[in-house]
Amino acid sequence: MNPATRTTxxxxxPAWPPGLPATLHTxxxxxxxxxxxxxQRYPDKTAIQYFGTAISYGELRDEIERMAGYLQQACGIQPGDRVVLFSQNCPQFIIAYYAILRAxxxxVPANPMWLEAELAHVVQDSGAVAAFAGSELYPRxxxxxxxxxxxxxxxxxxxMLRDDGGLPVPAWLREPPPAPQPAPSxxxxxxxxxxxxxxHRPQPHQAGYDTLCMLAYTSGTTxxxxxxxHTHGTLMTAAAGSVIWRGATPESAVLAVAPMFHLLGMQNCMNSPLYLGATVVLMPxxxxxxxxxxxxRYRVSVWGAPPAMMVDFFSQPGIEARDLSSLAYVGGGGAAMPEAVANMLQERFGLPYVEAYGMTETAAFILxxxxxxxxxxxLGIATFGVDARVVDPETLRELPHGETGEIxxxxGQVMQGYWHNEDANAAIFIELDxxxxxxxxxxxFMDEEGYFFMRDRxxxxxxxxxxxxxxxxxENMLYGHPAIHEACVIAARDERRGETVKAVVALRPGARGTAEAEPERIMAWCREHMAAYKVPRIIDVVDAxxxxxxxxxxxxxxxxxEMQASNPRA
Structure with a gap:
């Protein structure tokens, strides 16, 4: 069907996977x-494998119930109250996440790389009243x-590490936590x-499909x-759809290393396998x-990872001698997979690298x-029950196959909207048919077979x-630097990260030649004022x-x- 002759x-x-229905009953x-x-089904089955410590589904449910009871009875959490979750991957992250839902x-997932100001904005905007946090993050x-x-x-x-299984547990993980100090208050x-x-024990569980259950924060152009x-339903739609699409089963073992505060890790490494009753093999x-x-060791069969992680994994010394025969599905997204690595996966393991596309706004899984x-x-094709189109960004007219426009x-996995931000909702939602x-x-653009390809942003x-x-x-943060007059932040190519952050800055009068205006000093200042992944790796000082x-x-x-300089033949 060409968009020019579309019905509703x-x-x-035509490449739809054989045997799969067009829509699912979520x-x-x-x-x-x-x-x-x-x-109930698998009380003794391992839900979480944390190095050598196996937490069964029965134990997981009991841990969640106890913590949910504490939230309700000791913390006074009422239906709809927001609770921040500020942690790296660990069993407590999963338990806390589900305890909040049970209560x-x-x-409100929080990136553990956020510094105090970034965290403060999210706490204030969400109106959160309680939080879970890793001990080392509490000072922020x-x-x-x-x-x-x-x-x-x-x-x-x-x-919760009862047994390391003889595995090399990272030294940082074993470090004793700092003694908690009183807050300034x-x-x-x-x-x-x-x-x-x-x-404490929680009250009977009443939340359902349409109940709001998560505020996941994503930066905007401002x-x-x-x-x-997101409701239980939007997250469930994506989680249930992804496991069926990828052929996972209750016997799957999922390597969970993608950060769980992010929708990629949260959905693929936590919500999806727990929906199945599969095993989460956890990496902090x-x-x-x-x-x-x-x-x-644990015969991992499903692994979702960005291309940069795959490149790093398969370039390590001795990888050819490792037994990776259990892998049945390898996929990811966020950047293009290098051709050489994709070919190696196909030739050595018979595994295609299956790329996908999603956003925080779509609970990850949509194409x-x-x-x-x-x-x-x-990017892939539209998945179960999804209507995806390419339109002219100005007129919103649907474009024919092969023409570039906005996707x-x-x-059912699309969010309800942005929290208390009607202007942003008006800008991001449109009505078609x-x-x-x-x-x-x-x-x-979309090709004749319904596959979507990204061209620009x-x-x-x-x-x-x-x-x-x-x-x-x-840029807003850079303007707080005492030596910077103007700043423009752009993307620069990076072999490892795909893209990296570059800042082009003009200095205030009298700042040129001073120590604080040196690019290394500006970068050091940035590391003190913003999360590490936002810090410009390149600083170009210009006159104007x-x-x-x-x-x-x-x-x-x-x-x-910048793009022409990094790829002069383009």
């Missing part, structure tokens, strides 16, 4: 119910404990074990993070040798390559190893930035110049 029915790719229950069902609260949260957050529960990453955090063993409102941080150990017919450097999507579509801000976003960096946000007749900085001209 979504285009269905469970009308809460995410917590998935764990409850798995615990009828709303999870302490100023908010008391004035905003009434309760903070701390965990350490070795707290005088409030004291509560230790995880004290909360878990307090003996530089102000916005909370994406990326370490390529440890990843190989875990794949071998994906069919595992039986993937195309290289391709727009409609589906009586259906609400999300504007992705990504420019691409309508919005100024830098994708550094899967982390989204919004130039306006970094190019401007339009109206005085606007011509960021696109600088971006095009």
């Amino acid at each position: 029915q979504p285009f269905r790719s 469970p009308r229950t809460s995410l917590f119910y998935n764990v409850e069902v798995a615990a 009828e609260g709303v999870v 949260m302490a100023p908010l404990h008391g004035p905003a957050l009434r309760h903070v529960i701390l965990h350490d990453y070795a707290g 005088g409030a004291m955090p509560v230790a995880w074990d004290a909360a878990s063993h307090a003996g 530089g102000n993070p916005k909370g994406c409102m 941080r990326w370490e390529r040798a440890l990843a190989a150990d875990l794949i071998e 994906s390559n069919p595992r039986n017919q993937p195309k290289r450097e391709c 727009v999507v409609h589906g 009586g259906k609400r579509f999300l504007r992705t801000g990504d420019l691409g 309508l919005k100024r976003m830098i994708n550094a190893s899967g982390y989204k960096v919004w130039p306006a946000e970094v 930035l190019p401007k339009s007749a109206t005085g606007k900085i011509l960021w696109r001209a600088l971006q095009e110049r």
Whole structure:
């Protein structure tokens, strides 16, 4: 079906996976119910493998119930209250996430790389009243404990490590946590074990498909993070759809190294396997040798990772001798997979690297390559029940196959909207054929078989190893540097990260030649004021930035110049 002759029915790719229906019946229950069902079905089956420590589904459900009881009975969490989750990957992350849902609260995932100001904005904007945090992260949260957050529960990453299984547990994970200090307000955090063993039980679970359960913050072009409102239903739609699309089963073992605060890790490494009753093989941080150990030891069959991680993994010494035969599905997205690595995966393991596309606003899974017919450097086709189109970004007229425009999507996994931000909602949602579509801000085209390919970005976003960096946000911070008069942030090519952050800056009068204006000193200042992935890796000091007749900085001209310099034959 060519868009020019479209009816109101979504285009269905002729490459649709054989045997799969066009739409799915998504469970009308809460995410917590998935764990409850798995615990009834497989009480002794391993839900989480944390080095040598196996946590069964029965144990997981009990841990969640105890912590949910503490949230309700000791912290006074009411239905709809927001609770921050500020942690790296660990069993407590999963337990806390599901305990918040079990207590009828709303999870607010927080990037553990955020510094105090970034965290403060999200706490204030969401109106969060309580938090879970890794012990080492509490100093950044302490100023908010008391004035905003009434309760903070701390965990350490070795707290649930009963057995290392003879595996090389990272030294940082075994370090004893710092002794908790009172917050400036005088409030004291509560230790995880004290909360878990307090003996509280939660009220009967009432949340359902349409209940708000998460505010996931994503930066916008203005530089102000916005909370994406997801219900149990939007997250369930993506989680249930992805496991069926990828052929996972309850016997799958999923390598969980992608950060769980991010929708990629949260959905693919936590919500999806727990929906199935599968096993989560948990890694707190990326370490390529440890990843190989875990794949071998626990026969990992499903692994989702960005291309940069795959490149690093398969370039490690001795990888040819490792037994990786259990891998049945390898996929990811966020950047194009290098041809050499994709060829190696196919030739050595018979595994295509299956690329997919999603956003925080779409609960991750919305476009994906069919595992039986993937195309290289391709976003994939519209998945179950999804209507995806390419439109002219100005007129919103649908474009024919092969023409580049803005990709727009409609589906059950699309968020309800941005939290308390009607202006942003008006800008991102449009109506076509009586259906609400999300504007992705990504420019691409659809080929004759319904595969989508990205060509450019309508919005100024830098994708550094899967982390989204919004130039306006970094620019706003750079203007706080005492030596900087003007700043423009653009993307630069990087062999390892795909893209990296580059800042082009003009200095204040009298600052040139001073120590604080040296690029290394500016970078050091940035590391003190913003998360590490946002810090410019390249700083170019110029006399003046190019401007339009109206005085606007011509960021696109600088971006095009950078791309030409890095690829002169393009």
